[in-house]
Amino acid sequence: MTKNSDTTAGIYKETLLAGLWRENPVFRLLLGMCPTLAVTAAVKPALTMGLCVIFVLLCSNIVVSLMRNLLKPHLRILMFTLTIATFVTIADLFLKAFALRMSETLGPYVPLIIVNCIIICRAEACASKNGLLVSFIDALGMGVGFTLTLCVLAGVREVLSTGAIWEISILPAGFVPWAAMRMPVGAFITLGLLLGLVNVLSRKKA
């Protein structure tokens, strides 16, 4: 805990920053591995997935926080799932209406946000125990942390698999694309190396 964490502003800052580094959902908590591995072959789908998760996280945390005093302990998981499924369905419909090609690229991984552990974890660990503002900031921090992680992973894979980033060529014409980086094996290798790098950096910080 830092000195700031005792003040209200300090709590908000700590909550926001936790999702970005200290409790980063992918690198520190190892949550949401399914989309992390599946949609990071390129930056565009990774960013879209991240934005969908931010939307669902924000909406579900707000709703869960508002009804936290009414929740029955044995029905809470059911309520969380119902809330998350609603906003995921809305995000899915939005993509189908306004970004059909992206919706097709992401395929079943948008509906699968319903079972993304990050969202249910934040509903259980934060939103069901805290007020509206803390829940909102927590969702924002976790969502942005997740999105940035996905984009970093996707950036590495896209550059090595196509020589381009955001479909803009950045490597010399002689570069031989690594086809494996587009495939699941590329996702596992890149994630493993980045996790190792984050661990090394964390140790140095400590």
Added chain:
Amino acid sequence: MSKIKYFVQQSWLLIVASFCFGLLIAIANAHWSDEIEQNKIDKLNHLTAALLPKARHFIEIDTEIEVESAKGKKVKIKVYRAVSDADECVGWSFNAVGPGFADKIELVIAVDKDFKTIAGFDVLASNESPGTGDKIKEDKFRNQFKDIGAIKLELIKSGKAKDNEILAISGATISSEAVVKIINHYIKEVREAMQSKGLLGNDKEQ
């Protein structure tokens, strides 16, 4: 009576939330359903127009066409009559679905007006492996189906393909085989169904 009271006490939030969330999804769906439907039509028209370049309009035929699906069930499919500027039938197109390597593959198949030549196919939806199975969407594979006889196609794994042969994608034999099977099955089924309804060889009836 007490049981009902207990049930309501325990589940009222769930019931109210289900109603509200259902309403939210219904509103989103109603709001965006036109765009979603239009996107589907645009995609189908775009793909089919590329397969039958002489066609200017695609008219869904009124007659119900029922075919046997890959699972052996009878399913109704939409068949479109491709019409030229001179209001002549220049071909037919229809959707076809079958199992692929990872998930089902949904195709749009176009044939000439007499059902004797395949004009080509395109992929409406698939989740085949990136880098291998998803090459079924690429021109190199799809072009093999252009302007070939609408007879039973055979898949070969290597060598030079003859008239009714299709060369499989290297490393994606199952996906290649799935496409060939879907096309063989649906062309036979749709042709028979249309012949039995008297739709083939008599354009003026449309």
